[in-house]
Amino acid sequence: MNVPDSLAFDLAEYADRRARVRERMAARGIDALYVSSPANVLWLTGYEASWYPPRLPLGCALRADTEQLLFLDWSRHVDYVRLNALYDELITFEYGEAAAVATRELGRRGWLGGTIALEWTAPSPVAAELRGLEQALTAAGAEVVAGDWLVDGARLFKSPAELERVRRAGEIADDAFRALAPRLRAGMSELEVGALITTLLAERGSEVAAQPALVSSGPGAWCDTHAFPSTRALSEPDVVCVDACAVVDRYHVNLSRTFAVGTPSALAAELLDHAAGALPALCRSARAGEGPEGAMALAEAHVRERIAAERIWWVGGYALGLALPPSWVGHAYLANDGPERIALQDGWTSNFETILYDRDEGFEVAAIDTVVMDGGTLAPLSAIPRMLLRAGEQVPA
Numbered sequence: 236m237n238v239p240d241s242l243a244f245d246l247a248e249y250a251d252r253r254a255r256v257r258e259r260m261a262a263r264g265i266d267a268l269y270v271s272s273p274a275n276v277l278w279l280t281g282y283e284a285s286w287y288p289p290r291l292p293l294g295c296a297l298r299a300d301t302e303q304l305l306f307l308d309w310s311r312h313v314d315y316v317r318l319n320a321l322y323d324e325l326i327t328f329e330y331g332e333a334a335a336v337a338t339r340e341l342g343r344r345g346w347l348g349g350t351i352a353l354e355w356t357a358p359s360p361v362a363a364e365l366r367g368l369e370q371a372l373t374a375a376g377a378e379v380v381a382g383d384w385l386v387d388g389a390r391l392f393k394s395p396a397e398l399e400r401v402r403r404a405g406e407i408a409d410d411a412f413r414a415l416a417p418r419l420r421a422g423m424s425e426l427e428v429g430a431l432i433t434t435l436l437a438e439r440g441s442e443v444a445a446q447p448a449l450v451s452s453g454p455g456a457w458c459d460t461h462a463f464p465s466t467r468a469l470s471e472p473d474v475v476c477v478d479a480c481a482v483v484d485r486y487h488v489n490l491s492r493t494f495a496v497g498t499p500s501a502l503a504a505e506l507l508d509h510a511a512g513a514l515p516a517l518c519r520s521a522r523a524g525e526g527p528e529g530a531m532a533l534a535e536a537h538v539r540e541r542i543a544a545e546r547i548w549w550v551g552g553y554a555l556g557l558a559l560p561p562s563w564v565g566h567a568y569l570a571n572d573g574p575e576r577i578a579l580q581d582g583w584t585s586n587f588e589t590i591l592y593d594r595d596e597g598f599e600v601a602a603i604d605t606v607v608m609d610g611g612t613l614a615p616l617s618a619i620p621r622m623l624l625r626a627g628e629q630v631p632a
Contacts, residue, residue: 499625
C-alpha cells in the first residue's frame, strides 16, 4: 500500500473508515463504489487538492468484499498522488479516455460483476463526464446504481481523533474572533474585514476554508446573506456580521458574530438578546438515539415566540466536518429534512444558525455556533456571547 507521510491520521483510522463504508455498501447491495466527491476521497485516502479536474473522474474505488483500494487520477498528478494519497493501486488516465480507461482497469480486476455505484450528487466531475463513465460501465456489463451519501453517512459522526481536530479548530475560531473585535473600525472595507479575519485565523494555524469569510454591512445587509465581501467601507452606525470557519486538517468549525460600529442599534441588540436562548434550548433538548428535529423545533420555537416572522431569515443548522471548496455545508440537517435521516450520537458536529434582519433599519444580525455531541450531550464550542458586540472593544468574557 502507498502510505504518504502527509496523512493526517494513523492507518488504523483509515482502515476503520473503509470498513464502515464496506458495511454500508453491503447493506445497500452495492458490490463496488466509485467515489468522486472530493471530501469523501479525502476522508478515505487523505488526498486533497485545490482543484479537481471537472472533466476527469478523479477519485477512488473500493469493493464490499475486498480490502483493496484503487486511486484514479490524471497522469499529470501521478507524483502528487504518490505523495498525498493512501491506496493499493494507482490508475491514471488522460482527457478524452478516462471513462474507457477506468472501465477497462476495473474490468481487468474483476470489479464489474454485480453492481457498481457512482456519486451522482458529488460536485466533481461534471455531469457529462459521470454520465460517460456510466455508459462505459454499462456497456461493459456492469449494473450502475446510485451511491450518493453512502460515504457521507459513514463519516457523519466523528471519531475521537476527528473531534480533537474539531475542538482545536473551535479554539482557533474563538481566539481569532476575540482578536478581530478590537481591530474593527469605521473606514475599513468589507473586503479588509474579510481579509483580517482570514489572516487572524491563519496566524493561529487555520487552513484555507471551503468558502471565503462573509462580511455583511450597510443598508443592503438584510438581503445579501450570501454575498461576497464588497469594497463598501464601514461607517457609523453600521451593524456588521462576520461569518467564517476555522479549519484543522480540513475539519471546519463555523462561527459568526455581529458587531456594532459606533452607537449600537437598540433593535439589533434586542433581536440577538431575544434569540440568545435558542442555542441552550437546542442543547438541553437533544438526545442521543433520537433525531435532531425535535430539539431543533424547540430551538426555533424559542425564536419565533419572541421575534416576528418577518424578521427571521433562518433558524437551523447543518452537518460540518471535512470540506473543500466550494462549500462547507454537509448533507444532514438539524431539521432532519436532508437526503438522509439521522439519529444523534456521539461525534455529531453541526452548526446552529440564528439569522435575523430588519428591512427598515437595513441590517442583518447573526449568531452561528458549532455544536458537538460527546458523552451523550450536545454543547457549543464557542464561549463568545451571542450578543451584539462592540467594534473597537474587547469581547466580554
